[in-house]
Amino acid sequence: MEKLRICFVGTGSMGSAILHGLLASGYEKKLISATTKSEASSFKLRELGISALATDTSPDANQLLVADAQLIVLGVKPYQINQVLNQISEEVNREAVVISMAAGIELATISQSLPNHKNLVRTMPNTPALVGKGVTGLVGAASASKDAIEAASNLFRTVGEVVEVSESQINALSAISGSGPAWIMYIVEQWEKVAINQGFTAEQAATLVRSTLVGSAELLASSDEDPAVLRKNVTSPGGTTEKLIATLEEAELSKLFESSLEAAVKRAREIAASND
Ligand SMILES: NC(=O)c1ccc[n+]([C@@H]2O[C@H](COP(=O)([O-])OP(=O)(O)OC[C@H]3O[C@@H](n4cnc5c(N)ncnc54)[C@H](OP(=O)(O)O)[C@@H]3O)[C@@H](O)[C@H]2O)c1
Incomplete structure (x- = not known):
């Protein structure tokens, strides 16, 4: 996989599963950053050798770490997506690939907060990613470039299989493989x-x-x-x-x-x- 700078925004169960898979694949640690809410969670991530900040102790952690990222993986809970997107919208590079893992959040909703960003991707991974045996459903926005979709697919391929679907299928996929x-x-x-x-x-x-x-x-x-x-x-x-x-x-x-x-x-x- 091409070596891109990746930022995980919200790195709990799902974000960590992808992150661990990425590290196991030999991805360079210095290219990975991550944010969490609590300092305790960020501390654990720093122990893995990546840079991590917590919003509890660094309120602008998300803005700071997305700024130079080429791939941004949104791993906060669905109800937090809008708030986090609004927080980072100014800092996210126009060409960055923004990948949501949030159940039930449509590409159109993400696009409302990032109207100038075309490379939006919606995914639905699952936790066997933690052992490299995940399966991820993936759909790119109509505006997303082929390279952007390929970069997102490559990321999730480091932790298992990727199935490209239409957005109308992703809720069913979420029930079948996400859950x-x-x-x-x-x-x-x-x-x-x-x-x-x-x-x-x-x-x-x-x-x-x-x-x-x-x-x-x-x-x-x-x-x-x-x-x-x-x-x-x-x-x-x-x-x-x-x-x-x-x-x-x-x-x-x-x-x-x-x-x-x-x-x-x-x-x-x-x-x-x-x-x-
Ligand atoms: N779990 C699954 O099987 C699964 C499967 C498919 C998709 N998903 C999707 O993945 C997303 C995350 O789910 P999850 O189960 O991984 O949730 P989770 O374990 O609760 O993780 C959420 C993460 O977000 C962090 N966080 C909370 N507020 C934040 C903020 N303002 N800025 C930055 N980070 C913040 C939390 O920090 P702390 O660690 O400090 O609490 C935690 O690391 C959801 O949108 C869900 O729909 C989950």
Whole structure:
């Protein structure tokens, strides 16, 4: 990836995940800066060897650090995006690529605060980025240059896969992969509970479930087969697995997946409307 100066504005769970991936890829530390609210968070970032400032102790931290950045990654909460954009709008270089990771915040909203900046990119990463296995949905503003979109894609490719989508798809993508780790962890929680209810210790339940999860994920990743085929491979007619899947189907699990996705998309629209 071309060596650009990158500034993370708001570096919590998601910003740190991308930052750690970037560092693991060997990106030069002196090209990275970051801001947080608290001094404690900034201190941890400085310990990684990058420059970091906190707005609690340096109220103009965001303005100071974005000024010479070529890539700016906005990692504050969605409700803070407008306030932070208004704060930095004068300092952001006209050619800089401004990347938002904020759920539900539309490119048009970002553009209202940065009317003279064309290289705006909206993304939806996920936390497996922390281990280099993330997936990021990405869409550039119509005004963004090809190079800008490429630079943003390259950044997120250091921590996993990138899928370019249209902006109309990003709320659904946000529910599917952005919130994806939460779906999986919730399933793991339920799965371990039923194992414990069967008399396994918590440690045994964790080994049984987590090893099965990781093993199945690796099997899926290394196979050319559809998940349905891999499932059928372990489902003997008239056997126990068949009964297990039939029970999930009778409970209409697929409808539950559909309605939880719709609820998340609805919430993303509400966030967008409240930030117009
Ligand atoms: N978490 C996810 O799985 C996920 C997935 C996709 C997208 N996102 C998006 O990523 C963004 C961040 O989410 P998150 O979960 O990473 O939140 P988070 O952990 O709360 O991180 C927010 C960061 O912003 C900092 N901050 C707060 N006010 C600030 C200010 N005025 N100036 C500079 N920094 C400020 C916080 O500082 P302190 O550390 O001092 O509190 C913290 O480092 C959100 O817009 C979210 O929609 C998150």
